Every structure is written in structure tokens, then in C-alpha cells.
Amino acid sequence: MLFNSIDFALFFPLIFILYWFFASKSLKWQNLLLLVASYYFYSCWDWRFLFLLVFSTLLDYYSGLQIERSSSERLRKFWFWLSIGINLGFLGVFKYFNFFSASFSDLLGSLGFQVNTWSLNIILPVGISFYTFHGLSYVIDVYKKRITAETNFVEYSVFVSYFPLLVAGPIERATHLLPQIKKERKFNYAQAVDGLRQILWGLFKKIVIADNCADYANLVFNNSDDYSGSTLVMGAIFFTFQIYGDFSGYSDIALGTSRLFGIELLKNFSFPYFSRDIAEFWRRWHISLSSWFKDYLYIPLGGSKGGKWMQIRNTFAIFLVSGFWHGANWTFIIWGLLNAIYFLPLLLSNKNRNHIDIVAINSNLPSIKEFFAMAVTFMLTVFAWIFFRANNLTHAIDYIKSIFTKQLFSLPEVRPAHVIVLIFVFMCVEWIGRKNDYALATFGLSWPKAFRWSFYMVLLIAIFILGTKEQEFIYFQF
Numbered sequence: 001m002l003f004n005s006i007d008f009a010l011f012f013p014l015i016f017i018l019y020w021f022f023a024s025k026s027l028k029w030q031n032l033l034l035l036v037a038s039y040y041f042y043s044c045w046d047w048r049f050l051f052l053l054v055f056s057t058l059l060d061y062y063s064g065l066q067i068e069r070s071s072s073e074r075l076r077k078f079w080f081w082l083s084i085g086i087n088l089g090f091l092g093v094f095k096y097f098n099f100f101s102a103s104f105s106d107l108l109g110s111l112g113f114q115v116n117t118w119s120l121n122i123i124l125p126v127g128i129s130f131y132t133f134h135g136l137s138y139v140i141d142v143y144k145k146r147i148t149a150e151t152n153f154v155e156y157s158v159f160v161s162y163f164p165l166l167v168a169g170p171i172e173r174a175t176h177l178l179p180q181i182k183k184e185r186k187f188n189y190a191q192a193v194d195g196l197r198q199i200l201w202g203l204f205k206k207i208v209i210a211d212n213c214a215d216y217a218n219l220v221f222n223n224s225d226d227y228s229g230s231t232l233v234m235g236a237i238f239f240t241f242q243i244y245g246d247f248s249g250y251s252d253i254a255l256g257t258s259r260l261f262g263i264e265l266l267k268n269f270s271f272p273y274f275s276r277d278i279a280e281f282w283r284r285w286h287i288s289l290s291s292w293f294k295d296y297l298y299i300p301l302g303g304s305k306g307g308k309w310m311q312i313r314n315t316f317a318i319f320l321v322s323g324f325w326h327g328a329n330w331t332f333i334i335w336g337l338l339n340a341i342y343f344l345p346l347l348l349s350n351k352n353r354n355h356i357d358i359v360a361i362n363s364n365l366p367s368i369k370e371f372f373a374m375a376v377t378f379m380l381t382v383f384a385w386i387f388f389r390a391n392n393l394t395h396a397i398d399y400i401k402s403i404f405t406k407q408l409f410s411l412p413e414v415r416p417a418h419v420i421v422l423i424f425v426f427m428c429v430e431w432i433g434r435k436n437d438y439a440l441a442t443f444g445l446s447w448p449k450a451f452r453w454s455f456y457m458v459l460l461i462a463i464f465i466l467g468t469k470e471q472e473f474i475y476f477q478f
Contacts, residue, residue, distance in 0.1 A: 001041055001044040001045070002470065002472060002473070003202075003203075003206070003250065003253045003254075003257075003473075004203060004206055004207055004467075004470060004471075005470055007044070011037075011040075011041070012257065015033065015034075015037045016260060016261075018033055019033055019034070019261060020187050024186075024187070027182075027183075027184050027185070028154075030185065031154050031155055031158050031181060032154055034158050034162065034163070034261070035154055035157050035158050035161065037163055038158065038161040038162055038163035038166060039053075039054075039161065041163040041166065042126075042127070042161065042163070042166055042167070045126045045167075046123065046125070046126075049123075049125040049126070052090070052125055052128075053125075053131060053160075053161060056087065056090065056131065056132065056135055056160070057135070057156070057157050057160045057161065059083055059086055059087070059135070060083055060087070060135035060136075060138055060139050060156075060160070061150065061153055061156045061157070063079045063080070063082060063083035063139055064083075064138060064139055064142040064149035064150065064156075065149045065151070066079040067079045067080055067139070067142050067143050067149065068142060068148060068149040069149075076143065080139060080140075080143045083135070083136075083139045084136065084139065084140075087132050087135055087136055087139075088132075090128065090132065091128065091129065091132055093122075094122060094124055094125055094128060095124055095128065095129070095327075095328055096324075096328045126167050126476050127166050127167035127168065127476070129325060130165070130166070130167065130168060130169050130171055131160055131161065131166060133171045133289075133292060134159065134160050134171065134172055134174075135160060136296070137171075137173055137174065137292065137295075137296060138150075138156075138159070138160075138174040140296055141173075141174055141175065146175065147174055147175055147178075150174070150178060152182070155178065155181050155182055156178070158181050159172070159174060159177050159178050159181055162177070162181075162258075162263075164253075164254040164255075164257040164258045164261075164265065165254050165258070165265055167473075167476055168247070168250050168251075168254075168473055168475040168476060169250075169251065169254070169268060169286075169288055169289070169475070170251060170254070170255075170265055170266045170267075170268040170287070170288035171266075171288040171289055171292050172265065172266060172288070173266070176266060177263070177265070180262075180263050180264065181263070185261070185262035185263070186262065187262065188262060191259050191260075191262065192259065192260050194256075194259060194441070195255075195256040195257065195258070195259030195260045196256065196260070197256070197440045197441070197456075198252050198253075198255055198256030198259065198438050198440065198441075199252070199253050199256035199257060200256075200440065200456060200459055200460070201249075201252055201256075201438055201439055201440040201459075202248075202249045202250065202251070202252025202253035202254075202255075202256060203249065203253060203463055204249075204426075204459050204462065204463055205244075205245040205246075205248060205249030205252060205426075206245060206246055206249030206250065206253070206473070207249075207463050207466070207467040208245075208422060208426075208462050208463055208466045208467065209241060209242075209245035209249070209422060209423065209426050210241070210242045210243075210244075210245030210246035210249055210471075210474075211242075211246075211467065211469075211471050212416075212418075212419050212422060212466060213238040213239070213241045213242035213245065213419060213423070214238075214239075214242045214246075214471060216234075216235065216238045216414055216416055216419060217235055217236075217238040217239040217242050217389070219235075219414060220232060220234065220235025220238070220414055221235055221239070221389055221390070221399070224395070224398070224399050224402060225398075225402070227402075227413055227414070228405075228407035228408075228410050228412070228413060229402060229403040229404060229405045229406075229407045229408035229409075229410070230407060230408055230409065230410050230411065230412045231412040231413045231414050232399060232402055232403045233382075233403060233408070233412070234412040234414055234415060235414065236382050236383070236385060236386050236389075237382055238419070239385055239386075239388075239389045240273075240378075240381065240382045240385050241423050241426075242474075243385065243388070243389075243474055244269075244272070244273065245426075246473055246474045246475070247269075247286070247473070247474060247475050248268070248269040249473075250473045250475065251268040251269055252269075252438055255267070255268075255438075266287070266288050267287060267437055268286060268287050268288050269284065269285065269286070269287065270283070270284040270287065270358070270437075271284060271358065271430055271434045271439075272284035272285040273374075273378055273381070273427070273430075274358065274359050274374055274430075274431070274434055275355070275359075275374065275377050276354075276355045276359060276370060276373035276374055276377060277346055277351070277352075277354065277355060277373065277377055278339060278342040278343050278346065278377060278380060278381075279343060279346050279351075279352040279353065279354075279355070280354075280355040280356075280377075281377055281381060282339070282343075283356075289322065289325070290322075293318045293321065293322055294318070297317065297318050297321060298314050298315075298317070298318050301313075301314045301317060302314060308347075308348065311347060312344065312347065312348075315340055315343055315344070315347055316337075316340045319336040319337065319339050319340035319343065320333060320336045320337060320340065321336070322336050322339075323335050323336020323337065323339075324336065326388070329392065330392070330393050331387045331388065331390050331391075331392060331393055331396055332387075332388065334387045334393065334396070335384050335385075335387040335388045338383075338384045338387065339384055342380055342384075358434050358435055359374065359434070361435070383400075386399055386400060418466075422466070429443060
């Protein structure tokens with residue numbers, strides 16, 4: 001079931017009505033309803049993988065209890081590593097087994113040994129990387145005694161499988177989401193209206209921006225041998241806006257939907273394409289994953305406490321693991337490596353925390369220096385996205401080679417005017433709203449009511465008229 005589908009348009013209002021009109025007097029019934037709704041939502045993809053989600057939930061729930069109740073450190077470690085090992089084992093089998101098998105076979109082949117590749121003919125369970133990381137963070141936090149183990153199975157299950165974030169994040173923490181699940185919730189009109197605004201903006205990002213950009217990004221990437229260098233650049237730019245509109249659009253819909261249930265999720269994007277260096281970009285892009293790796297990988301490895309060598313090692317580790325988290329393909333690993341290389345000069349010069357606040361915080365326009373810094377960061381990001389989008393390393397390298405020809409300065413063969421205008425308008429709205437949690441948070445609130453509602457209607461009309469065929473969200477594959 002997709003957020004941008006008719007099925008969800010019927011499912012969500014029904015759950016909303018049951019939640020506030022029939023279960024509002026009982027927190028127990030509200031949480032049970034959310035759990036049933038979440039399991040139904042997930043089973044709409046493939047009901048068989050619901051058993052995997054339930055098993056993972058049971059494993060981490062029981063492990064958390066055993067870690068807390070164990071009288072010896074040996075038993076605590078046993079349950080901790082059992083949970084970690086099985087969770088990572090699931091990821092290894094479903095997501096990475098075929099990659100390792102093929103890579104090992106290729107390595108032996110390069111050494112002159114011919115072996116038959118053994119692969120598993122299995123489907124990747126949607127959202128497995130997200131809900132697995134929910135469970136991992138919970139078990140780690142219980143083991144480190146940052147939180148106490150949850151004793152209510154329904155409440156813990158909602159934390160793991162809460163349907164707005166189940167298949168593509170944000171990656172939540174038990175310290176943030178579980179207290180909200182355990183607390184009585186009353187309908188808040190202002191929170192609900194804000195949620196609807198965020199859903200509207202998320203749908204616009206996904207259906208109008210991302211899906212229209214996808215048509216032309218796919219056209220160029222799938223036929224890259226037939227196009228000039230300038231057209232290949234346009235294709236990479238279209239993908240750059242596709243992935244941002246797609247993923248941040250999903251996050252906006254997830255956060256807005258959750259607000260209608262009285263629950264606040266972690267912010268996942270903060271206008272990353274207005275970043276002045278790559279360090280700022282990664283503080284603003286997929287924030288929940290970046291912070292997860294910081295807390296559960298970078299800091300345990302030593303963080304920034306050691307010398308420069310340790311900082312460099314740890315930085316490369318989280319970027320490479322982040323790339324590998326996205327998928328079992330060398331293109332993702334190179335994408336992560338590129339971002340680590342981008343990050344390295346900032347780390348060596350101690351400038352990786354130069355830009356904490358949003359750009360042009362006290363003015364309407366950026367300075368010339370800020371504009372060029374944003375432009376350079378954007379171009380580096382576009383280049384890295386080529387590896388992310390390419391089918392394989394050969395495709396990525398050939399794509400890049402084809403860019404740097406004399407045709408780079410020719411007029412692009414693919415230049416859809418309506419998509420370019422949409423991107424421009426979209427980025428203008430994002431720029432105006434860049435100081436808020438999302439672009440429409442306060443956009444137009446000072447306008448006369450008729451103008452404000454007319455603007456919302458324009459967005460709705462654009463969604464219905466400019467929407468292409470129903471397309472899945474990119475991050476469902478991760």
C-alpha cells in the first residue's frame with residue numbers, strides 16, 4: 001500500500017475515524033488499533049513477510065527483557081549478541097547474500113578459478129533495513145542501560161511497526177517514540193492541521209516533483225549511450241531532484257500522518273540542497289540514519305576523541321557502511337566513499353562544523369560566497385548521485401565518461417520546460433520556508449484566508465493533473 005495510492009486514501013481516514021471516535025477513551029485500544037493497522041498496512045505488500053516482522057519484534061522484545069533481568073554480565077552479553085546476530089543475519093541473508101556470493105565468485109574468477117555462483121531466489125522484504133535498525137537501537141540502549149526494557153508487548157510492537165514510518169523511516173529511537181506511545185493522547189486541532197499541511201507538501205514533492213523528474217531521469221539513464229554530455233548532466237540533475245522529492249516527500253507524509261494521531265516523529269530532512277559544504281549536507285539529509293550511525297557506530301569506534309587518524313578512519317567507516325546500508329551493489333559503496341572523500345578536507349581543516357544554522361538566516365538572499373558554496377556542494381552531490389542511480393559500476397563510469405566530451409557544452413536534447421519550471425517554483429517555496437521544519441509550516445499563514453486556501457487548491461490540482469502513473473517510493477528497495 002503506497003501513500004500515493006487510492007488504497008491508502010481509503011485506509012487512512014478509516015483508521016483516523018476509529019482512532020479518535022471509537023478508541024479515544026482508551027490508550028490500550030488506540031495502541032492496539034495502531035498495531036493492527038500497521039500489520040495490515042505491511043501485509044499489503046506480501047503477507048508472508050509479516051511473520052518476519054513479528055519474529056523480529058518478539059526477538060528484540062524478549063531479548064530486552066532478558067538483558068535487563070539477567071543476574072550476570074555473561075547472560076546479558078549472550079542475549080545482547082543473540083539479538084544483534086539474528087537481526088544482522090536476516091539482513092545478511094535477504095539483502096546481502098547474493099552480493100557477497102557474486103563478489104566472491106568474481107574475485108576467484110579474476111584469480112583464474114572458475115566457480116559457479118550460488119544465489120538465493122528471494123524477495124527483499126520491504127522496510128527490513130528500517131525496522132531492523134529500530135530493534136537494534138532498542139536492544140543496544142537497553143544493554144547500555146540508557147533505557148529500561150519495555151514490558152508491554154503491544155506498545156513495543158507499535159514502536160517497531162508503526163505504519164507511517166514502517167517501510168521507509170524515519171528511523172526512530174525508543175527514547176523518543178516509546179514515551180509517546182505510552183502516553184495518553186488527545187486530539188489537537190492545531191497539530192492535525194499542521195499535519196495535513198505537511199502531508200499536502202509531501203504529496204506534491206512525490207507526485208509532482210519526484211515522479212515527473214523520474215520520467216526524464218529514467219529516460220536519460222536507461223539510454224545514456226544515445227545522449228550528449230549536456231543531456232547526461234540534465235539526467236543527473238533530474239535524478240537529484242527525484243530522489244529528494246521522493247524520499248523527503250515520503251518523510252513529510254509520514255510525519256504529517258503521525259501528527260494526525262498525536263505522535264511526533266523525528267525530523268528526517270532539513271533543506272539539504274541549501275547546504276554550503278558536504279558536512280552540512282549530511283546534517284540535513286536522512287537525518288535519522290546519519291544520527292543513528294553517529295550514535296551506534298561512530299561514537300563506539302572512538303568518535304572524534306582520538307587523533308586525526310582515528311577521526312578519518314571512523315568517518316570513512318560510517319560513510320562506507322551508510323553506502324552499503326542502501327543496497328547490495330558496489331555503486332552504493334562508491335557513493336559512500338565519494339562522500340567520505342568530500343568530507344575529508346573539512347575534517348582535516350576542522351571546518352566540518354562551520355555551518356550549523358540554515359543559510360542566510362537573517363536575510364532573504366544568500367551572499368555571493370554562500371551562493372557559490374551552495375552551488376559547489378550541489379554539483380558534488382549531483383556527481384555522487386550518478387553512482388547511486390547507475391545500474392552498476394560499469395554503467396556509472398561510462399555515464400561519467402560520456403559527460404566529459406565536447407558535447408558537454410551543447411544544448412541538452414532532453415529539456416522539458418514544464419519540469420524545469422516546476423523545480424524552480426518548488427525550490428523557491430523551499431527557500432522561503434527553509435527556517436521551518438518543512439516548507440509549508442508557516443508559508444502563506446499571514447495571507448488572507450482566501451489566498452491561502454487558493455494556494456492549497458493549486459497544489460491539490462497540480463497533484464491530480466501533473467501526477468504521472470502511480471510510482472513506488474525509491475527507498476522502499478532499501
